[in-house]
Amino acid sequence: xxxxxxxxxxxxxxxxxxxxxxxxxxxxxxxxxxxxxxxxxxxxxxxxxxxxxxxxxxxxxxxxxxxxxxxxxxxxxxxxxxxxxxxxxxxxxxxxxxxxxxxxxxxxxxxxxxxxxxxxxxxxxxxxxxxxxxxxxxxxxxxxxxxxxxxxxxxxxxxxxxxxxxxxxxxxxxxxxxxxxxxxxxxxxxxxxxxxxxxxxxxxxxxxxxxxxxxxxxxxxxxxxxxxxxxxxxxxxxxxxxxxxxxxxxxxxxxxxxxxxxxxxxxxxxxxxxxxxxxxxxxxxxxxxxxxxxxxxxxxxxxxxxxxxxxxxxxxxxxxxxxxxxxxxxxxxxxxxxxxxxxxxxxxxxxxxxxxxxxxxxxxxxxxxxxxxxxxxxxxxxxxxxxxxxxxxxxxxxxxxxxxxxxxxxxxxxxxxxxxxxxxxxxxxxxxxxxxxxxxxxxxxxxxxxxxxxxxxxxxxxxxxxxxxxxxxxxxxxxxxxxxxxxxxxxxxxxxxxxxxxxxxxxxxxxxxxxxxxxxxxxxxxxxxxxxxxxxxxxxxxxxxxxxxxxxxxxxxxxxxxxxxxxxxxxxxxxxxxxxxxxxxxxxxxxxxxxxxxxxxxxxxxxxxxxxxxxxxxxxxxxxxxxxxxxxxxxxxxxxxxxxxxxxxxxxxxxxxxxxxxxxxxxxxxxxxxxxxxxxxxxxxxxxxxxxxxxxxxxxxxxxxxxxxxxxxxxxxxxxxxxxxxxxxxxxxxxxxxxxxxxxxxxxxxxxxxxxxxxxxxxxxxxxxxxxxxxxxxxxxxxxxxxxxxxxxxx
Ligand code: GFP
Numbered sequence: 017x018x019x020x021x022x023x024x025x026x027x028x029x030x031x032x033x034x035x036x037x038x039x040x041x042x043x044x045x046x047x048x049x050x051x052x053x054x055x056x057x058x059x060x061x062x063x064x065x066x067x068x069x070x071x072x073x074x075x076x077x078x079x080x081x082x083x084x085x086x087x088x089x090x091x092x093x094x095x096x097x098x099x100x101x102x103x104x105x106x107x108x109x110x111x112x113x114x115x116x117x118x119x120x121x122x123x124x125x126x127x128x129x130x131x132x133x134x135x136x137x138x139x140x141x142x143x144x145x146x147x148x149x150x151x152x153x154x155x156x157x158x159x160x161x162x163x164x165x166x167x168x169x170x171x172x173x174x175x176x177x178x179x180x181x182x183x184x185x186x187x188x189x190x191x192x193x194x195x196x197x198x199x200x201x202x203x204x205x206x207x208x209x210x211x212x213x214x215x216x217x218x219x220x221x222x223x224x225x226x227x228x229x230x231x232x233x234x235x236x237x238x239x240x241x242x243x244x245x246x247x248x249x250x251x252x253x254x255x256x257x258x259x260x261x262x263x264x265x266x267x268x269x270x271x272x273x274x275x276x277x278x279x280x281x282x283x284x285x286x287x288x289x290x291x292x293x294x295x296x297x298x299x300x301x302x303x304x305x306x307x308x309x310x311x312x313x314x315x316x317x318x319x320x321x322x323x324x325x326x327x328x329x330x331x332x333x334x335x336x337x338x339x340x341x342x343x344x345x346x347x348x349x350x351x352x353x354x355x356x357x358x359x360x361x362x363x364x365x366x367x368x369x370x371x372x373x374x375x376x377x378x379x380x381x382x383x384x385x386x387x388x389x390x391x392x393x394x395x396x397x398x399x400x401x402x403x404x405x406x407x408x409x410x411x412x413x414x415x416x417x418x419x420x421x422x423x424x425x426x427x428x429x430x431x432x433x434x435x436x437x438x439x440x441x442x443x444x445x446x447x448x449x450x451x452x453x454x455x456x457x458x459x460x461x462x463x464x465x466x467x468x469x470x471x472x473x474x475x476x477x478x479x480x481x482x483x484x485x486x487x488x489x490x491x492x493x494x495x496x497x498x499x500x501x502x503x504x505x506x507x508x509x510x511x512x513x514x515x516x517x518x519x520x521x522x523x524x525x526x527x528x529x530x531x532x533x534x535x536x537x538x539x540x541x542x543x544x545x546x547x548x549x550x551x552x553x554x555x556x557x558x559x560x561x562x563x564x565x566x567x568x569x570x571x572x573x574x575x576x577x578x579x580x581x582x583x584x585x586x587x588x589x590x591x592x593x594x595x596x597x598x599x600x601x602x603x604x605x606x607x608x609x610x611x612x613x614x615x616x617x618x619x620x621x622x623x624x625x626x627x628x629x630x631x632x633x634x635x636x637x638x639x640x641x642x643x644x645x646x647x648x649x650x651x652x653x654x655x656x657x658x659x660x661x662x663x664x665x666x667x668x669x670x671x672x673x674x675x676x677x678x679x680x681x682x683x684x685x686x687x688x689x690x691x692x693x694x695x696x697x698x699x700x701x702x703x704x705x706x707x708x709x710x711x712x713x714x715x716x717x718x719x720x721x722x723x724x725x726x727x728x729x730x731x732x733x734x735x736x737x738x739x740x741x742x743x744x745x746x747x748x749x750x751x752x753x754x755x756x757x758x759x760x761x762x763x764x765x766x767x768x769x770x771x772x773x774x775x776x777x778x779x780x781x782x783x784x785x786x787x788x789x790x791x792x793x794x795x796x797x798x799x800x801x802x803x804x805x806x807x808x809x810x811x
């Protein structure tokens with residue numbers, strides 16, 4: 017882009033001058049964006065040319081979420097220009113961080129699922145592998161969260177601007193998607209073919225985002241589809257204005273409320289648009305060698321949302337290319353693979369057959385035929401009725417998307433060892449027995465380029481000073497830091513950086529939410545999507561216990577702690593919203609109590625997103641990873657905290673298990689039930705929270721206070737929380753694990769008394785974190801599933 021700081025400054029100021037408008041931060045942002053983009057465009061073109069010339073196998077990763085976060089700063093980091101630009105701008109009196117603050121991050125994801133997809137995109141490009149993403153361009157993204165009287169409110173996130181957008185419209189690649197209509201058999205030149213009569217057409221227009229890999233050599237593509245009215249729908253069977261409105265709705269929001277049928281239809285429309293547009297686009301590039309599809313491309317479906325890719329690929333091969341069923345099935349099931357991210361019943365997508373039948377009639381027929389043939393083969397193998405039922409794709413008028421995804425894929429993976437074992441031995445036992453070599457594990461990862469090199473440039477610099485810069489390319493080399501965990505000056509520097517990152521977070525919160533935090537307190541951070549199993553409720557109940565103890569016991573004056581919460585609740589998820597309300601209520605009470613406030617402070621960070629995470633994670637002392645064992649498939653926040661030297665308080669769940677394995681339990685605070693215990697209780701229905709309450713005075717008191725409404729605002733909130741814990745049987749074992757959690761917190765306080773030892777443990781965590789880089793995960797997917805070949809960039 018520019019060979020020196022002076023050259024950068026000159027180009028930058030020339031461009032500013034040439035605009036002839038008033039100088040402002042916005043203008044500086046615009047110019048920097050354009051300059052970076054010019055460079056990326058060249059690299060992007062070159063990468064695509066290389067892919068075409070080399071005919072290398074391409075991977076397409078289809079996902080309903082891509083939580084990419086802000087782009088400008090990360091691109092500068094990956095291009096290796098960040099420091100040069102920062103210094104150059106400094107000399108011109110402009111703060112790069114202030115320019116970065118102007119960028120609204122696109123809220124195209126909800127949690128771990130979407131962030132994982134974004135980390136994978138970064139790793140693919142950085143490893144110079146030909147891998148691209150397909151997603152949806154939600155106009156309002158995931159909602160922006162505010163609190164009003166402690167309750168969550170939701171507004172659309174308006175991330176799309178008039179100019180300098182992160183993506184580029186590709187009108188030339190638009191495709192039409194048919195909904196509804198009737199399936200007709202028509203005579204074609206090559207025999208009978210299927211055609212949809214009178215469908216409602218919607219145009220899917222792609223917008224491309226360049227994904228810049230490390231050193232800027234490889235630039236892959238993230239292609240997002242937007243729904244628009246189609247020219248082919250001149251005579252829709254409804255008022256045109258209604259059609260226009262309904263069409264715009266399709267890519268309006270991520271996860272529309274699906275409690276009503278209209279919401280279900282909307283979600284299905286989204287899923288089909290994503291699958292059909294992506295597959296039409298992929299196939300148009302590989303038309304000439306469809307027989308070789310499994311050798312020339314791999315398609316990964318991220319969770320079941322894109323599972324319609326299976327029948328859609330079948331439809332294209334059969335209807336558009338006149339293939340017979342067997343040939344189409346053979347190619348489809350050697351091209352598609354599937355990642356499962358959860359065993360929660362509620363998250364295993366199921367659609368009523370009649371919905372798919374009416375919205376996607378041809379797709380429904382194909383799913384029916386896949387199911388019929390599969391059942392037939394199972395019957396021929398002599399399977400009993402119970403196994404047949406479990407393995408059926410369509411059961412009692414419901415289509416089970418996870419079964420469809422497994423049957424239609426050549427490989428299926430879980431996202432951490434424990435999760436994969438649970439899948440194989442319990443949740444998908446019969447499927448695993450039916451397809452013995454299909455299931456495998458790929459433990460998740462995070463890109464160290466965003467979560468360490470970008471988010472914590474100071475720590476990244478310290479690491480490089482100690483062990484050289486090779487770890488950036490080979491993150492497992494972070495293990496060399498192990499030797500520095502005994503080096504006093506290194507530990508001191510680490511502590512100073514932690515304090516600095518705390519100050520930066522404090523400054524950010526002061527500016528955003530007008531909150532003042534004590535920098536010398538322990539920063540204990542619980543950030544993730546709100547869900548029962550993630551147990552934000554257990555955290556807040558524990559804080560209430562601490563408060564009670566401080567008030568009751570004049571000798572109990574613990575070291576000051578700030579408990580941070582951050583996360584959004586799905587708009588229709590009542591439980592999660594009640595917990596949010598409760599945390600805000602408890603926060604008001606604790607924070608306004610002059611005695612308690614000296615020891616406890618609760619901060620609920622509004623509108624948690626990637627940008628907030630980049631402030632929070634580097635500043636953390638303690639990482640809360642406290643899900644009910646067996647429920648969190650992996651977790652990736654746990655890895656980000658560890659890489660920034662925070663210590664984990666966590667259960668034996670998901671990737672926590674592997675984190676403890678790597679760093680040693682002596683460098684973490686492990687507590688709570690094991691997955692087998694939880695699953696045994698569930699199986700035998702033998703957990704009774706009343707027994708806990710009756711046998712534990714402290715918990716009994718807590719419950720009494722809850723019943724009285726001491727900790728909640730309004731009876732409804734109190735009744736709801738008590739109802740969950742008592743009458744609903746405490747489904748996430750909050751009371752069961754509460755005392756063990758409290759003890760682990762006591763151990764944290766003990767350990768924090770020795771700051772050098774604490775720093776040592778932090779450094780051991782960083783040293784053990786390299787294996788959790790998504791570069792490792794992607795390399796494993798590539799070796800075992802996709803079989804991609806590196807395409808070295810010219811640079
Ligand atoms: C889901 C699972 C997590 C897992 C991610 C990525 O994330 O355990 O780490 O997918 O595989 F629950 P959330 O969307 O729930 O954060």
